[in-house]
Amino acid sequence: DGGITQSPKYLFRKEGQNVTLSCEQNLNHDAMYWYRQDPGQGLRLIYYSQIVNDFQKGDIAEGYSVSREKKESFPLTVTSAQKNPTAFYLCASSIFRGSNQPQHFGDGTRLSIL
Amino acid sequence: ILNVEQSPQSLHVQEGDSTNFTCSFPSSNFYALHWYRWETAKSPEALFVMTLNGDEKKKGRISATLNTKEGYSYLYIKGSQPEDSATYLCAFGGAQGGSEKLVFGKGTKLTVNP
Numbered sequence: 026d027g028g029i030t031q032s033p034k035y036l037f038r039k040e041g042q043n044v045t046l047s048c049e050q051n052l053n054h055d056a057m058y059w060y061r062q063d064p065g066q067g068l069r070l071i072y073y074s075q076i077v078n079d080f081q082k083g084d085i086a087e088g089y090s091v092s093r094e095k096k097e098s099f100p101l102t103v104t105s106a107q108k109n110p111t112a113f114y115l116c117a118s119s120i121f122r123g124s125n126q127p128q129h130f131g132d133g134t135r136l137s138i139l
Numbered sequence: 140i141l142n143v144e145q146s147p148q149s150l151h152v153q154e155g156d157s158t159n160f161t162c163s164f165p166s167s168n169f170y171a172l173h174w175y176r177w178e179t180a181k182s183p184e185a186l187f188v189m190t191l192n193g194d195e196k197k198k199g200r201i202s203a204t205l206n207t208k209e210g211y212s213y214l215y216i217k218g219s220q221p222e223d224s225a226t227y228l229c230a231f232g233g234a235q236g237g238s239e240k241l242v243f244g245k246g247t248k249l250t251v252n253p
Contacts, residue, residue, distance in 0.1 A: 029182070056239060067143065067243035068228070075239060083240065115183070122239045124232025125171040127185035 031116050031131035037139050046101045046134045048116030056122045057099035062113040075122040143231045145244035152219050159215045160247040162229030166210035171232035178225040219251040
């Protein structure tokens, strides 16, 4: 079945450590997105990519990095510069760029600090 | 910073009741308004994307309306069922630069009691 796969489901980070969250889609979608959810808040955009080898910062990009070397993959690295990384992270994709395109979401990764 | 407000924050109804909730968004630079359903332990699922003032969309017992001039959208559920229990998210897509971005509300959590 086509869809978005995020892994791992749960991830723990030690102080000063970088961790990478995986997001893979087999929907042949051009655009991909990373969101963060904190308790009592709406989804906030971290980074997005409209096409391979291109990506833009969202509203809360500080302390995060991404790459888009393949159409189907958009990994998110949470660096040690992100001082409050504990959150639920959702990856999404849409067939084309544009805010009139519905987004398809993965199941999420919950990141916690050890 | 764009503000998307959803009300109420949570709602408890009995099976068979009809219900509705609201999404308020900026009335300027509108491009699209999305509704998503997010069931516990699942990924958010797109319900509707609306782009024109006066749009009405329907999917089974769920329908949505859009007023871009005053900046609100209503989601209606007719004859609620326990399987309708979920958090309903709305998201605003603006027409300015970075139009691929969506701004999400905090959601309305619906619980339907059998």
